[in-house]
Amino acid sequence: MKGISHFITGVAVGTFFPDAVQAAAAGSFVLVLGGIGGILPDFLDFRFARFLEEPDILIDPHPAEFEAQKIANEIAAGIDRVGETRKKLILKCNTMRLGPDWWQQYSLKFDTKNGYVIVKLGPIVNTSQIPLPESERIWPEGRAKIHVPLLPTYGEFTTVDIFSGPSFAIEWRNERVEIDFIPWHRQYSHSFFMALLFGLVCGLLFGVTAGLIGGLAVLAHVLEDQLGYLGSNLLWPLTKVRSTGLKLIHATDAIPNFFTVGTSVYIILFNLDRFSAQPILDPIFFWGVLWLPFPIILAYFFYNKIVTDRAKRVSLLEQQEADLIAETQEVVDA
Amino acid sequence: MEYLALVPYAIAGTLLASILALIPALHVYNIAGIFILLAVSAQNFMGSNELAMLLVGMIVGYAMLNTISAIFLGAPDDSTIFIVLPGQKYLLMSRGYEATVLTGIGALGGVLILIVLSPFASTILGTIRAIMLPHLHWILGVIIVYMLMAEWPKGGDRGATGLARLWDAWKGLGIGILTFILSGILGIVLMYKSPVPLEMSFQNLLPAFVGLFAVPWVLENILSGTEIPKQHIATTFDAPPSMIARGIFSGALGGLFAAFFPVVTGGVGGYLAGHATAQRDDRVFIISQGASKFLYYVGAFLLFFLPAARITKGGMAGMLATIYTPEGAGLYYTTVAMIALCGVLAFLLLLGYARVAVWLVQKVNYRYISFVTLFLLVALVYFFTGIGGIAIMLVATPIGWLPVLWGSRRMNCLGVLLVPITLNLAGLGPTVAQWLGLL
Structure with missing residues (x-):
């Protein structure tokens, strides 16, 4: 509520x-x-x-050098690592601030059915999350294969844009990797x-x-x-x-x-x-x-x-x- | 027939307020106070009911049209502070006219709400008032605590350690709390030892509001060199009926709460109601703020005319109550009718004035407009409150600038009202004033 x-x-x-x-x-x-x-x-x-949550994998991209594939690879490798080691990892995605009221949006999706992490660049948005017209750049999408079984999770793109970005706990549970959103909440x-x-x-x-x-x-x-x-x-x-x-x-x-x-x-x-x-x-x-x-x-x-x-x-x-x-x-x- | 004769006075009030509302920071109460002072010595020229209807027209016109200076000049007051941010964003997206019209639609919705509720107001509000009267202090305390606890951090991503990130996040929050405390102390000082001359004491808060809300915004526009893009005069607005209804509903809840409850302004009422009804869209927010501030100003004044449970809330009613007592249901319903009439007139004026404002910001460098606005603000404060008022404004401005610099909520400046009134209602005001060496 x-x-x-x-x-x-x-x-x-x-x-x-x-x-x-x-x-x-x-x-x-x-x-x-x-x-x-x-x-x-x-x-x-x-x-x-x-x-106070300490991230194990920190995604901290630069707006001018955004590499969607590199980010997708890094996240997928982290998920694979959890599959191998059975050890929980915290993934944190930082936002990209461009000015007092402007942010570069990007988003990521865990395609648990097909086993992919997908990362893509979004438009520039203001702090009300209203996109700046014509600010969306044509930018290659990042797509990296995950090699361990995943529990189904939120299937839409999660946007990372203003203030503080989201974090995820990647955990081994019931013989599969679970991606748990915002793990610090409701504990x-x-x-x-x-x-x-x-x-x-x-x-x-x-x-x-x-x-x-x-x-x-x-x-x-x-x-x-x-x-x-x-x-x-x-x-x-x-x-x-x-x-x-x-x-x-x-x-x-x-x-x-x-x-x-x-x-x-x-x-x-x-x-x-x-x-x-x-x-x-x-x-x-x-x-x-x-x-x-x-x-x-x-x-x-x-x-x-x-x-x-x-x-x-x-x-x-x-x-x-x-x-x-x-x-x-x-x-x-x- | 006797009530029909009041119509020209109400219309004259709206026309007068429509001009006053364009002058940044000139509050309708500033002028109304002078009118009331004049009316005492000029009662042969104007009867009491006529004066009351003139003031009804003025407050309706002001409540509808004060959006213009908030959005186009960036000079808000305590009740338009919430409109400036989304309003100026719309302005920077070439949609300043649309934002203005959306607030007007909200205000028209407010007119409708007042008409619908007018037959029941006496019974409902009289009962609620009787129940709440001994509890006002802690309810205000609850509002203060919510305001402070519901401000969320806007940083904290960067930092090598958890403590570093926590510090980064808490800088803005701490400044928010500091702003609230400092503006609260300023409010207590103004209440117990104001440097404003006694004969202008009804203008006591003007320099504080100008310093806390208007000057920092205007200075920010000057320093940042804000450039206004070419504005688009839309012939339609991008808000479906359901969105308008949600905005009006939310604004009505907030505005009615603010109209009835001491010290809570239309902006705060709208903010609380926006949370209560889980509104997220910018357009809904702007419409709701239009409805909320209209109901806050006009609704509060209408309470003064309630036949059975006359409630004096708001500056206008407070001033008028010193010389006039409205009588009878006939006058009450005439007031409702005048509000409807003047509301429609003010909306039409709003459409015209918004076009003029669009022309102005496109033709004249916005920095020059901001300089003129700043000059007007200082001149008005000096005119109404003298050197003492200028001193208050100079103290209030850095407090109001804190949230601008640190990105915390400007609403915290409302401590200037909330703190002294809450303390006084709880009977703690004199004790705290004594601690501060004011008594």
Whole structure:
């Protein structure tokens, strides 16, 4: 889910505590902890974890000397090496900055069916990822053969253009090489351990209710992410892999995000009223009439999703990696 | 019939604002404040309702047309700051006119939203207000935390070690936080010990906004030698109806939130709503910002006319409330009608003025335009707030320049409003002012 959905869910979680709501009405900022806990897992990943990851293969091309074939060869050789040694490698692709607002785009694709890595040069784009007209150069595509069996993964081109480029974990699993997108995301930060830790810190600093709010807000984030195709490494440090999610939504689907934000706002309003000295909201009218548009549009979303999913069968792994790419994209947009 | 007589005043207000909106950084509130001061001594010439409708027309005209100076002159204020970046990108892609029209379409959508919601506004907003009133401080705190925590790093690719990359990524983020803190301190100083003369205290924030938002952008245009390519006057716009609807919907959520909620500006409201509705496209963003800033300015002023739950939000309503109390549902619905009428008129004016602006940026060297804009900004600050205002602007400018130099979010400059108001709502303002030696 998008950052704001997690954030406001965390705030909504906090409003279930009557003493916190009453303290807030008297001038306390305790409910802000819910928002902080709600966004904390992604904050840790996108502000810290991604930069501390050490790449084994670094693709750092020069815009004037872009050699697609050389890059494809280097990546394919890395994948082959994992097949031979069974040792995990991290591949990182750097972006090519041309000026304050201009970037040279390139993209790569793992063709797992035919066993190829394909690399190609794209147009020059600005920071909004809008291509500069006529900037796409006719440039030879790079295509290198992979000699080890691959697990199916995201099958489209992944573009590398603005700010920080993507990274991939290349790992031996189930007698094949798996290419795992953005391996630093949804690991320790998205675990029950993190919920416990943040709750403990808040509790020690601000009291029991604050601790519960902080911990449950992190937990709410972790559970919301489980609704997608890719879950999280819930039991870190006991486990090392990210679980499969419930496959209900994609992280950046507009309607589920809007539903979450809208419903959280309704919960916040309702709880603030419920725990006030003189409640004025009629629960039946509030939830039965005013909230009704939200479940209706969510039902419409799921109806559309079922129809689309039937028509287009995409592998789970592909959907999971697409989710990760979309999440990184959100970060770029923010 | 008595309400029909108000129409010429509203139209006159829109026409007047349409000229004022073209002068960079001249906020409609600056002029409205002077109008209200004059009205007190000239009540024989103009009745209270007439003055109110003149101001309605002015705010509608301003909310629609202030896009022109933001996009073509690069001189934004607190609510157009979000339009400048995509707007200037469109300008550099020869599509400045199109960007302007897209904001206008968003604003027209805002008119429609106000008309549709006007019968229910009193009941809904009155209830929400009653619930939220004791909680405003922490809700503002939540907005601040989200703004700061949701800014993502824009570097970090280069560096031999993890720590080096982390430092590279955090430079921009740190500057963002520093910008927020410094602008927040500036806001507290302005609230407790402003050097602006007392008789012009309603212009207190003008020099800060000019320094934080407008001057850095204009200076950047001067220093970078921005050259504007030949502009294309499009006869159609590249946005299907579904995209327009999404933009208006998102902008409406943000604008209505900003109109109702203290200190939150149209830009921030639009930004939050854009995240909430998961919008990504530049065109949707521009349309939503057009709708959001229109609803922020006009919606907030309309709340002042609500028959049962009169809400004073925004500078215009705050000033008018000192001399006037609107009465009756008749006047409220007349105001809604005037907003619709003036909104359409302002949109037509926008189309014409955008063409003039296109002509201007093509005929005159953009660096000269930027120099004239800078001169106007300084002159206006001096005219309204004197040497004290110039001093504030000189302090605010380097703070506003920090995000320009480091590529962090300019929105962090809104600390100038958010910090002092949040502290005051929580009852902590005087304590912090005392720490800073202001009391």
